[in-house]
Amino acid sequence: MTTKNTIKYIMVVAAVGMLFTSCRRDKDEKDTDTSSASDNALAEGTYNDVNNIADEAASGNLTSYLTPASAENKSILTSCATITHDTTVTPRVLTIDFGTANCLCNDGRNRRGIITVTYSGQYRDSASTHTISFTSYYVNDNQILGTKTVTNNGHNAAGHLSYTINVNGQIIKASGGGTINWTSTRTREWIVGESTLPWNDDVYLITGSANGTNTAGNSFNVTITSALRKEIGCRHIVSGQLTLTPSGKPTRYVDFGTGTCDNQATVTINGNVYNITLN
Numbered sequence: 001m002t003t004k005n006t007i008k009y010i011m012v013v014a015a016v017g018m019l020f021t022s023c024r025r026d027k028d029e030k031d032t033d034t035s036s037a038s039d040n041a042l043a044e045g046t047y048n049d050v051n052n053i054a055d056e057a058a059s060g061n062l063t064s065y066l067t068p069a070s071a072e073n074k075s076i077l078t079s080c081a082t083i084t085h086d087t088t089v090t091p092r093v094l095t096i097d098f099g100t101a102n103c104l105c106n107d108g109r110n111r112r113g114i115i116t117v118t119y120s121g122q123y124r125d126s127a128s129t130h131t132i133s134f135t136s137y138y139v140n141d142n143q144i145l146g147t148k149t150v151t152n153n154g155h156n157a158a159g160h161l162s163y164t165i166n167v168n169g170q171i172i173k174a175s176g177g178g179t180i181n182w183t184s185t186r187t188r189e190w191i192v193g194e195s196t197l198p199w200n201d202d203v204y205l206i207t208g209s210a211n212g213t214n215t216a217g218n219s220f221n222v223t224i225t226s227a228l229r230k231e232i233g234c235r236h237i238v239s240g241q242l243t244l245t246p247s248g249k250p251t252r253y254v255d256f257g258t259g260t261c262d263n264q265a266t267v268t269i270n271g272n273v274y275n276i277t278l279n
Contacts, residue, residue, distance in 0.1 A: 034267045034276050036246045037254050039214040040222055041265065042279050043182035045236060046139060047148055047167050048206075052076075052232055054117045054132055056199050057083050057096050076107050091118045102141075107235055113137030124161065124194070126154035140279075141174035150188075161190040165208075178215025184222075185209060193232075200233040206240070220246045234261035236278045 053076060077083070077096070080103035084095040094117040102110040114135040121128030132148040146169030153162040165188050171180040186208035193202035205227040213219050221244070228240035237256045244252045253268040263278040 030272070031249060031269050032272070032274065033246070033249065034252070034269070034274050035216060036214045036218065036220040037244050037252050037265075037267045038276050038279075039180045040182070040210065040212065040220065040244055041237075041254070041276070042142075043167075043169060043171060043180055043212065044184075044210075044228075045278065046142075046144060046171060047169055047182075047184075048230055048237075049139070050115060050132055050144070050148060051150060051165070052199070053096060053115060054094065054130065055123055057081075058085075058094055058117065058119075058123060076105050078103060078105050081105075081111075091120045093118050098137075100136075102138075110140050111138065121152070123150075123152070126152055128152045142177075143172040145170040145172070146182075156189065158189075158191075161194055163188040163190070167210075173215060178217075180212060180215055182210060182212040184211075186224075189227075202232040204230045204232075206230060206237075214246075218246055220244055228256065229259070231261065236261070236263050237265075238262075 057077060080099050082095075082097040082099075084093075084097070086093045086095075096115040096117075098105075098111040098113055100112060102112050104110055115137060116133050116135065117130055118133075119128060119130040123130065128151075130150040132150070134144050134146070137144045146167065148165065148167045148169065151164045153164055156162045165184070165186040167182065167184045167186075169182045171182070173180070186206050189205045189207075191203050191205055193199070206229075207224050207227050209224065210222040211220065212222075222242055224240065224242045226239075226241040228237045228242070231238050238261055239259045240256050242254050244254055246252070250270055255266045255268070257264065257266075265276050265278060267274045267276055
């Protein structure tokens, strides 16, 4: 073999080797990161939960929300929750105080701290506005910060009450687990249960968008592509789909299922499906 041919041979072998190495590296580095989807789901569930607690407390009937398996029509707001309702001021103020020590509530979550709701009218009143804030409020030792504003838009074309919900929130996870920043604008349509007093038969459809950063500090954007179905008698979203795009990564497709009340969802990344457990 001549020197010229030898050089060509070496160059071809090197190119093939580099291609093989690149393919192997691509395979080894397959994108399996579902952290943004999990953090978004935690924020979604946490701020939905706060709204439901405030609704139940404002109703004056504390035996109607989140029926646990062990007892019918039992309130989430166990005896350690002190409800104070000041109707002498404008706007009115509702305070839900879980105390300074963890209290195990009927939905299986530990809570402590205070939820404060200031409002201009009843939840069912058109044009009423409720603003929810927190003082040293923790759920399962995750600190919940920020504000949530709920505006009643009246009945829509389908005859359902509709609400605009804006959240500017932050969750500091327990045990140094990092911080989730979450901002969302949603429409919440009350499709079942408006005509009844118990809260545990209520069903909402949620649409809209969100953005934030996960516990690693990476940003993401969210768009609901199929309305999220929230049944108040269930701890988690039971159905619906959204897209989530982390900065610099492919879009994730999150599916909450077809209606079963469970803590499972799937995340599809580059055609690969991963199961996640909702907290």
